[in-house]
Structure formats: C-alpha cells, structure tokens
Amino acid sequence: MSVSPEEMNKSKSRSFRRYKDGQSEYRSWQDKIFDAGWSHKCPEYVLSTPPCQGSCPSGHDVRGWLNIVRGIEKAPLGADGKPSMSWQEYAWRRMTEANPFPAIMGRVCPAPCQGGCNRSEVDEFVGINSIEHFVGNWAIEHGLGFAKPTHKTGKRVAIIGGGVGGLSCAYHLMRKGHDCVVFESSDKLGGMISFGLPAYRTPRDIVDAEVQRILDMGVEVRLNTRVGKDVSFADLRRKFDAVFIGIGAQTGNVLDIPGSDAPNCTDGISFLREFNEGKLDHAGKRIVVIGGGDTAMDVAAVARRLGSYNVDAETLGHAKVVVATRESDSRRGLAQCLRSSSEVVIAYRRHVQEMPASKHELDAVIQEGVEIQSCVAPVSVVKDANGNAVALRVIPVDWVNKKMIPKEGSEYNIPCDLIVSAVGQSVNWSGMDEFKNDRGLAKVDKNLQAVGHPGVFVGGDAITPFLLTTAIGHGRIASEGIDHYLKGEDLGKRPKVDVHYWDLLQKQNEFGKTPETYRSRTKEDVIKEEGSAKEIDLGLRGSDTAQFALHNFENRADKYVMPSKDLFLGHFPFTPRNEREMRVIDTANVLGNEEERVVALAEAQAQAEAKRCMSCGLCFECDNCVIYCPQGAVKKTPKAQATTGRYVYTDYAKCIGCHICADVCPTGYIKMGMGD
Ligand SMILES: Cc1cc2nc3c(=O)[nH]c(=O)nc-3n(C[C@H](O)[C@H](O)[C@H](O)COP(=O)(O)OP(=O)(O)OC[C@H]3O[C@@H](n4cnc5c(N)ncnc54)[C@H](O)[C@@H]3O)c2cc1C
Ligand code: SF4
Ligand code: SF4
Known part of the structure; x- marks a missing residue:
C-alpha cells in the first residue's frame, strides 16, 4: 500500500515514509504484541x-461532508427504503x-482549513474549498432551500x-425559532x-441566491436604514429582545502623508464600492495602489479591467449612447472600442512574500500585468498646479530585525493620475x-456579548477584521449566546474546540437506531432477571449490553484536534490533488474581462478529491482493524445496526490488548482506552 521509491521519484512529490533511507532497525511485531498484552487495555x-x-473559523463539519461526497456516509432512508436525498443535497445540508454560504466560500475563502489539513504529511492538502464550490453550485443549480422554522419562540x-x-446570525437564530429583522444601511444585502x-x-447571481435562501426562512429586512442615524440604537434595544451588531469595517483608512488630500487620492473601499455600484467605468492611465492585502489586490485587478478612455469627452458621450442601446452592452464591449489598458503599480512597504493577500490573488494580479514595487514606503503625494496628484513619492526601505530602515536620499516618484490607498479599514x-x-x-466576551451590555452581541x-x-x-x-440569553440561561463557557460537531447520536436517530431511554430497574425487573427478590438491588445490571448507551464510544470532539502523528499515514498512497482549472487572464485579455478566474470541478473530480480525505478522527470503513486483529476480536457491526462511526465493534472476551487495531487504524479513531 505504501509508495515505492520508483513511484516517489516519478512523482517528484513528497509522500509519507515511516523509515528513512538506510534505516535498518525494525520493531518485532511479536514482541510488540506480547508486551502490549500486559497493558490490559x-x-x-x-x-x-x-x-x-x-x-475553519466557521467550524464547518468538513470531514462529515467529505465523507458524504465520497460515499461513506449515506443520507437517511426514506419510506421507500431508498436514500431520502441525493449525496449532493445531503452534503450541502451538512455544510x-x-x-450557509458554501458557493461563496468555495470561491473566495483563502481556506485556512487546507493549511491545517493532515494530508499535507502524505502528499498535499485536500482541496476542501474546491469541493465546497462544487456542492454550493449544485445546490443553487437545483434550487435547494432551507426549511422554514417549525417552531417559534415569540422572541425577536x-x-x-x-x-x-449578520446574515449568518439571522440564519442560525431562525433555526432556533427566533424571529429576526435585519437593518441594513445600503440598498442591498x-x-x-x-x-x-x-x-x-x-458573482452577484451566486450572492443573491445564497442570501435569498436565508430571507426565504422568514427573515425581515429593512434596507436603506442606518442604525445610529435613521433609527436609534436605544430604540432598537427597547423594541427587540436582543441585538446582534455586524456592521463590518466599512471605512477605508486614509493615507496619512502630505498631499493625500488631493481629489484624485482615494481609499480602496470607496474605489471598490463605486466600481461595484456601477459608478466607475474607467480608472485612469496610471494608478498606484498602496498596500499588500486582499483589498489592494482587488483594486489593482479592477483597475486593470477598467483601463482608461483613449477618446475625447464628446466621442465618449456619443459612443456610450450607441453601446447602451445594444443588447450585449458590457464593460467589455465599451472597453474594446474605446479604452486602453491602465498601468497599475502596487507599492508595498515589506517584502512581497510578506503580503497578507492570498497567494493566488497576488499571482493572478501579476499575471494580469500589475507591477509590484516592494520595500518602498510612501513619503508624500506630488501635486500639480491645480492641486491634483501627479505622482506618489516613495522611499526604498530595508528591514532589519523587523524594523523599517528608510534608505535616505534614494526617494523617487511613481507617476500616476490616481492613488488608491488600501491600508486597512475602520x-x-x-x-x-x-x-x-x-x-x-x-x-466582547467569549460568547461575543458586548462587555457591559447584556443582550447585545x-x-x-466589527470585532476582528479578518475573513x-x-x-x-x-x-x-x-x-x-443569544439563544441562551433569550431563554434566561447562563451563557456558560465556550468549548475548547469551538466548531460545529459531527454528531453520532444524530446519525443513530437518522437511521432509526435511537438509543432507548434509560430507566432504573424496578422490583419486577429484578424478579424477572434474577428469579427472586430476596435482596432487591435496583442499580444497574448488565449495562454492557443495555440499549440506552453508545458503548465503548467517547466523544472528545470538543476537546481534541486529531494530529497527524496519531494517524497511520502509511495507509495512504500518493494521490495527486484534483485541482480546479484557472482561466488564463493575462495582459492580452484583462481589459473589460468579467469572467470568473476559477472554474468549478466536475462532479467526478469533486468525488475523487473527497476520496483523498483521510477522515482524521472518525472511522472511514477501511476494514484494517478487522483484517489485522490476530485474535479475530474486531468484527463488523451487523448491517442492521451499523451507522457511520459504528462500523466495527470489539469482542472484549477475545481481545488481548495487543494494540494492532489501533496501530493500523488510519484515522486515529481507535484508542487503547478501555481499562484506563
Ligand atoms: C476588498 C476586500 C476583499 C476581501 N476579500 C476577501 C476574500 O477574498 N476572502 C475573505 O474571506 N474575506 C475577504 N475580505 C474580508 C471580508 O469581506 C470581511 O471579513 C467580511 O465581509 C466581514 O463581514 P461582516 O458581516 O462583519 O461585515 P461586512 O461584510 O462589512 O457587512 C457589514 C454590513 O453592515 C452594514 N452597516 C454598516 N453600518 C451599519 C449601520 N450603522 N446600520 C445598518 N447597517 C450597517 C453595511 O452596509 C454592510 O452591509 C475582503 C474584504 C475587502 C474589503
Ligand atoms: S474553505 Fe473556508 S469556509 Fe470552507 S471549510 Fe475551508 S476555512 Fe471553512
Ligand atoms: S479529515 Fe484530515 S485529511 Fe480530511 S480534509 Fe480534514 S484534515 Fe484533511
């Protein structure tokens, strides 16, 4: 099952190896079995x-939906004995x-989940957000929606x-039966x-589809209503049982250097907002963007797409009328006949590799023709006689022990007719x-309740500008937190691993295997089980076979994240990642281009990619423990009782505690814990 040296050399990629080249020491399995037998575990x-x-900051049950996509975890059966929904729908419902935004996340989330993925210890991370992208698109194409709340608490x-x-909070509150009203200052959500x-x-049709689904649950919306201006906060607090504030960081920080008050100096958030509202149809001949984050990348990429007009105002006015009357009007159409490319320079204080922007966004803007000038700090804005900016003056810098050392005397101007600062938001x-x-x-506290403001979350x-x-x-x-607050409960502590968990009990319920309700023994039970009731002990008897418990199962999901060292990585052969195709957008076709850069995986590719997941921390039904147990103590759970996570069981009368099942378990789901 492991990879041969030839294969490894062929692939030129890393793969897991238990032993290094030339290592000759080996552990005797026999010794291991007999030693381990003394552990009594x-x-x-x-x-x-x-x-x-x-x-994943949203706490996605990633392993859960990957197991659904790859066909291990099945949807519950319907009345006809067939799965009640397709795997695509089941995966989407799990996501x-x-x-509630998988199609958006699959496109633009920088995927910290992939950075943490254990598969990187074998070859390369699992392409999690490409599968999210596929499933998110599928759900939109097939018109999937959320169920309307079935119970109402009467709280607002x-x-x-x-x-x-804000929309995520509304969605989760609606599921809990609380009514929500969203106050939004813009004319759009x-x-x-x-x-x-x-x-x-x-893409706006994707945004609209994922937003509309939440509204369809019954969320009320008040557009064009700025809280703090059109309606007072105090008023809202009085009228509603609780409040969630999700106002974002919508104000772009202004560049604090001499001359930055020039009319053609703006901030990235304003620039992008104007563009997205359709108010900006050209950028200028030469644009300097200051910053190295996602906003700077978006500004630069948009400026390259917009370009600048190469005709006089009268011709432009006439051409716009002509183009607007055509059905196929698009920025691209206008661009092709009237515009030429803008030169776009990104000026960044640190080294390129330290840019906080996603690597793929940086690579994309470079391919699209944006020039990067790194290790330069802005000094001032150079203005012409009319007070308009004509250049950004910068100074090259060195970084020594994380301190910026300007190279005095080496200042120079970057000529431009627009300066956009993308240096953070407030x-x-x-x-x-x-x-x-x-x-x-x-x-805020750990429950995200504003300190000193009970009921306001x-x-x-607005608390951490991030993703x-x-x-x-x-x-x-x-x-x-709001749910607890509305029920008058203590908000409590948040768990150490604060995510949305995979739930074995829910799985049992879905398949009609809900454990029985526990009740203590009655006098009649004792007589029935023991023949007499001379000494009546109503305590537990024979609990190892009782049907009210999930036996030999421990849920550590809220405390423990599975590290790669606990997995049997040798089980997984080298398997290349199924990567999404990227559309080539370069200097030749960037002007007026509105196409998405990233192309979704096809269904077969999404399933193949999901199969690369190693299901860290949960059984994925590989049979290793059943095959390798020398005692035949590990057995498959009979089909009628099996569900995901209950695929095998151990006959403890046969188990000698040799550890082999735990050693060969690829997922770390088996621990020698009984007897501890
Ligand atoms: C240019 C840019 C690119 C980005 N790219 C990425 C990316 O690729 N991937 C990623 O994960 N993240 C990215 N981010 C970050 C991400 O967009 C934010 O972290 C996220 O939008 C924050 O969500 P939010 O709901 O807190 O705030 P927002 O999305 O900012 O929403 C806040 C809402 O509140 C409304 N509002 C504000 N004040 C009031 C008020 N007083 N009354 C009523 N309504 C009000 C606003 O109009 C707005 O609709 C990017 C950010 C920017 C600026
Ligand atoms: S892509 Fe983003 S949202 Fe999706 S699972 Fe990864 S971290 Fe979470
Ligand atoms: S379960 Fe493990 S292998 Fe699968 S995506 Fe998560 S970390 Fe990667």
Whole structure:
C-alpha cells in the first residue's frame, strides 16, 4: 500500500515514509504484541475533531461532508427504503448546518482549513474549498432551500448589518425559532461580498441566491436604514429582545502623508464600492495602489479591467449612447472600442512574500500585468498646479530585525493620475459609540456579548477584521449566546474546540437506531432477571449490553484536534490533488474581462478529491482493524445496526490488548482506552 521509491521519484512529490533511507532497525511485531498484552487495555472508539474543521473559523463539519461526497456516509432512508436525498443535497445540508454560504466560500475563502489539513504529511492538502464550490453550485443549480422554522419562540432579534456576519446570525437564530429583522444601511444585502469584492470573484447571481435562501426562512429586512442615524440604537434595544451588531469595517483608512488630500487620492473601499455600484467605468492611465492585502489586490485587478478612455469627452458621450442601446452592452464591449489598458503599480512597504493577500490573488494580479514595487514606503503625494496628484513619492526601505530602515536620499516618484490607498479599514460606530474600544472595535466576551451590555452581541469585522468565514463563525457563536440569553440561561463557557460537531447520536436517530431511554430497574425487573427478590438491588445490571448507551464510544470532539502523528499515514498512497482549472487572464485579455478566474470541478473530480480525505478522527470503513486483529476480536457491526462511526465493534472476551487495531487504524479513531 505504501509508495515505492520508483513511484516517489516519478512523482517528484513528497509522500509519507515511516523509515528513512538506510534505516535498518525494525520493531518485532511479536514482541510488540506480547508486551502490549500486559497493558490490559482494549480498544475504544474515540471521536476527535479533524484539523481542517478546527482551522475553519466557521467550524464547518468538513470531514462529515467529505465523507458524504465520497460515499461513506449515506443520507437517511426514506419510506421507500431508498436514500431520502441525493449525496449532493445531503452534503450541502451538512455544510449549511454551520455555514450557509458554501458557493461563496468555495470561491473566495483563502481556506485556512487546507493549511491545517493532515494530508499535507502524505502528499498535499485536500482541496476542501474546491469541493465546497462544487456542492454550493449544485445546490443553487437545483434550487435547494432551507426549511422554514417549525417552531417559534415569540422572541425577536434585531440584526444590525446585512453582511455575511449578520446574515449568518439571522440564519442560525431562525433555526432556533427566533424571529429576526435585519437593518441594513445600503440598498442591498451582502456587505463586502456585494460592495467590496468584485463580481468576477463573488458573482452577484451566486450572492443573491445564497442570501435569498436565508430571507426565504422568514427573515425581515429593512434596507436603506442606518442604525445610529435613521433609527436609534436605544430604540432598537427597547423594541427587540436582543441585538446582534455586524456592521463590518466599512471605512477605508486614509493615507496619512502630505498631499493625500488631493481629489484624485482615494481609499480602496470607496474605489471598490463605486466600481461595484456601477459608478466607475474607467480608472485612469496610471494608478498606484498602496498596500499588500486582499483589498489592494482587488483594486489593482479592477483597475486593470477598467483601463482608461483613449477618446475625447464628446466621442465618449456619443459612443456610450450607441453601446447602451445594444443588447450585449458590457464593460467589455465599451472597453474594446474605446479604452486602453491602465498601468497599475502596487507599492508595498515589506517584502512581497510578506503580503497578507492570498497567494493566488497576488499571482493572478501579476499575471494580469500589475507591477509590484516592494520595500518602498510612501513619503508624500506630488501635486500639480491645480492641486491634483501627479505622482506618489516613495522611499526604498530595508528591514532589519523587523524594523523599517528608510534608505535616505534614494526617494523617487511613481507617476500616476490616481492613488488608491488600501491600508486597512475602520468601523463606523456613529450613533453606537458606547461599543467602541480604544482600538475602534467592540469589546466582547467569549460568547461575543458586548462587555457591559447584556443582550447585545457583536461579530464579524466589527470585532476582528479578518475573513468572511470568521464573520460567519461569529454569527453562529453569537446566535448560541443569544439563544441562551433569550431563554434566561447562563451563557456558560465556550468549548475548547469551538466548531460545529459531527454528531453520532444524530446519525443513530437518522437511521432509526435511537438509543432507548434509560430507566432504573424496578422490583419486577429484578424478579424477572434474577428469579427472586430476596435482596432487591435496583442499580444497574448488565449495562454492557443495555440499549440506552453508545458503548465503548467517547466523544472528545470538543476537546481534541486529531494530529497527524496519531494517524497511520502509511495507509495512504500518493494521490495527486484534483485541482480546479484557472482561466488564463493575462495582459492580452484583462481589459473589460468579467469572467470568473476559477472554474468549478466536475462532479467526478469533486468525488475523487473527497476520496483523498483521510477522515482524521472518525472511522472511514477501511476494514484494517478487522483484517489485522490476530485474535479475530474486531468484527463488523451487523448491517442492521451499523451507522457511520459504528462500523466495527470489539469482542472484549477475545481481545488481548495487543494494540494492532489501533496501530493500523488510519484515522486515529481507535484508542487503547478501555481499562484506563
Ligand atoms: C476588498 C476586500 C476583499 C476581501 N476579500 C476577501 C476574500 O477574498 N476572502 C475573505 O474571506 N474575506 C475577504 N475580505 C474580508 C471580508 O469581506 C470581511 O471579513 C467580511 O465581509 C466581514 O463581514 P461582516 O458581516 O462583519 O461585515 P461586512 O461584510 O462589512 O457587512 C457589514 C454590513 O453592515 C452594514 N452597516 C454598516 N453600518 C451599519 C449601520 N450603522 N446600520 C445598518 N447597517 C450597517 C453595511 O452596509 C454592510 O452591509 C475582503 C474584504 C475587502 C474589503
Ligand atoms: S469556509 Fe473556508 S476555512 Fe471553512 S471549510 Fe470552507 S474553505 Fe475551508
Ligand atoms: S485529511 Fe480530511 S479529515 Fe484530515 S484534515 Fe484533511 S480534509 Fe480534514
């Protein structure tokens, strides 16, 4: 099963190897079996959280939906004895238990889950978000929606801000039976996925579909309503049982250098908002973008797509009328006849490899013709006689012990007719200043309740400007806090591993194998079981066969993330990743281009990629333990009782505690815990 040296050399890729070249020491299995036999420990089945899930801020049950896509975990059976839904739908339903935006996430999440994936110790991480992309698209194409809440608590929650954080919170609260009203200052929902990220990254039909599903659950929306201006916060707090604030960090930071007040100096958030609202149809001949994050990349890429007009104003006015009357009007159409490319330079203070932007976004803008000037710090804006910026003056810098050392005397100008600073964002707290701390963010406790404001919860960029998946995770966590608050319960502590868990009990329920309800023995039970009731002991008897418990199973998912060292990696042969195709957008075709860069996997590719998952921390039915147990003590659970996670059981009368099943378990699900 392991990889031969020839294969490894052929693939030129890493693969797991237990022994190094030339290593000749080996462990005798016989010794190991007899030594281990003295441990008096037998296997038990321990559920842990896989690192992909532990690294996903929205807490996706990644392993769960990968197991569904690859065909291991099956949908519950319907009345006709057939699966009640397709695997695609079942995978989507599992995804959306944690995160209601899989089609968006699959496209633009930088996928910290993949950074944590144990498969990297064998060859390369599992392409998790490409599978999320496929399933998210499938759900939209097949019109899947969320069930309307079946019970109502009568409680109402105000959600301030209709970005992904606010919408995620509304979604999770609706599932818990609480009514929600979203107050949104713009005329559209979505926050940054509608006004920040360009449509070639988050196509608006995809955004609309994933947002509309949440509204279809019965969420009320008040657009064009800024809390703190159109309606006061105090008023909302009075009228609603609880409040969630998800107002994002919508104000682009202004560049603080002399001359930055020039009219042709702007910030990245304003630039992108104007573009996304259709108010910007050209960028200028030469644009300098300052910064190295996602916003800087988006500004640069949008500027390359927009270009600059190469005709006079009169010709342009006439041409616009002509183009607008054509049915196929598009920026591209206009671009092809009237525009030429803009030169776009990104100026960044640190080294390119330290840019916080996603690597693929950086690679994409370079391919699209953006020039990167790294290790340069902005000094001033050079203006012409009319006060317009004509250049950005920069100074090259060195970095010594993380300190920036400007190279005095080496300043130079980068000529331009537009400067866009993408140097961070701030939260606009006007009308809600009581929540702002000295860093301009809200101070919250572990349950995301605003400190000193019971019943008010905050999430997303308003507490930590980071990622979409982070804001979505905050929405889920806050919804749980709000639920406790509305029920008058203690909010409690958050678990160490704070994710949405795979649930064995739910699995048992889905397949009609719900454990029996526990009841203590009655006098009649004792007489029946023991023949007499001379000494009546009503305590537990024969609990190893009782049907009210999940035997020899321990759930450590809220405490333990499965590390690669606990897996049997030798089980997994080298298997190349099924990568998504990237459309080639380069200097030749970038002008006016509105196409998505990334192409979704085909169904067979998505399934093949899911098969690369090693199911860290949960049985994936490989049969190794059954095959290798020298005692024949590990057996397959009879089909009628088996579910995912209950595929095998151990006959403890036969087990000698040799550890072999645990050693050959690829997933770390078997631990020698019985007898501890
Ligand atoms: C240009 C850019 C590119 C990015 N690219 C990525 C990426 O590729 N991947 C990724 O994961 N993350 C990316 N991010 C980060 C991501 O967009 C944010 O982390 C995320 O949008 C935060 O969600 P949120 O719900 O907290 O806030 P937002 O999305 O900002 O939504 C806040 C909402 O609140 C509304 N609002 C604000 N104030 C009020 C008020 N007083 N009353 C009523 N409504 C109000 C706003 O209009 C907005 O709709 C990017 C960010 C930017 C700016
Ligand atoms: S939301 Fe992001 S981090 Fe979470 S599973 Fe999807 S791609 Fe990975
Ligand atoms: S191998 Fe699968 S379960 Fe393990 S970390 Fe990677 S995606 Fe998650």
